[in-house]
Amino acid sequence: MKNRFLISVASGKGGTGKTTIATNLAFIAAEKGLNVSYLDCDVEEPNGHIFLKPKIENISAATIPVPVVDESKCIACGKCRDICQYSAIILLGKTILTFPNLCHGCGGCTLVCPTGAITEAGRELGIVECGIAGKVRFVHGRLNIGEAISPPLIREVKKHIPSDGVAIIDSPPGTSCPVIQSVRGSDYVILVTEPTPFGLNDLKLAVEMLRVLDLPFGVVINRSDIGDASVLDYCESACIDVLLEIPDDRRIAEAYSRGQLATQVLPEYAEVFASLLKDVFDARL
């Protein structure tokens, strides 16, 4: 039996409260004496550090391998062009062109080149920062400005998941490649939503995604007293566990606006998140 429990916090819709849930859950789990890591995989705009306030101890560059072509060895066979799904390497007549900013770093072109004309050079996508936030091990990725490809950086962040303890992943929003890269391999996924038509629509997309990935999940409804009952009705009809409903409490918003954890400044929410943590652990069994 493995000693690690990997929880991802995700949502179809942005701005529902993923970071609020993920950071408070990490804090409470550490308060309970668990060995906790928090990994912010929302590398396009990581914000968990605002609340956990880590002391960064290590910074490393995250690179992907991009092709460099030795034209003297190239025989213009076109195999590299044919395998590339992203038009990052093309052949026009006898001229090879590469577009490093479109390359996803799969290494396919290097593998199929029959003459060894392609070697790889690292291209920096962003950085991974590791540190400690109180009792929580902290890791996040920061994608360079203007960069369009985040999954390889998310992969680098996830290499820091320890082999034991509780690891909490703060996922980017949506249902596209960066989200799949973030939540893949999780033991449990918490989907955060809000009780609005937008929240419901995007929740359904996220549920579809998790069902394809075959990952167990439950739903947290944030600001549960705004909007309508459609999210609750949907969860009931689709047999989805609603783990927690958090009211639209101005004090949470105020704490958030000051960069504070609700669980740290509002004792009743420490209990709420402790019970969420327990429910997630119970759901695993």
Add this chain to the structure above:
Amino acid sequence: MKIAITAKEPSLESEVDQRFGRAKYFVVVDTDTNEIEIYDNEINLNAVQGAGIQSAQNVARFNVEAVLTGHVGPNSYRTLSAAGIAVFTGVAGIVNEAISMFKSGKLKPVNAADVEGHWFI
């Protein structure tokens, strides 16, 4: 010689599509014989990335020597030049008129992209 014009409709009477990579159609004309071929570019219109590069590779396969369009981005321009295709930007109006302008030598080729990538109207 053969030239390609970006078009919003599959016809000589169409408006010139201002986008190259995500143009709806390419009208390819042989300026010597006036023979016309029309290519649907829908697959690149909806591409996630690399639309300009793909479109430029396709245009190169049509064996054209010039492209007439509204704007080209850096990836399109690089690919078209590597293929030895002359690029004419700033072309607007009706495809037929653009061809006449080209034939009468009123258009001048450019030597750089005129917009950033992902440019759109």
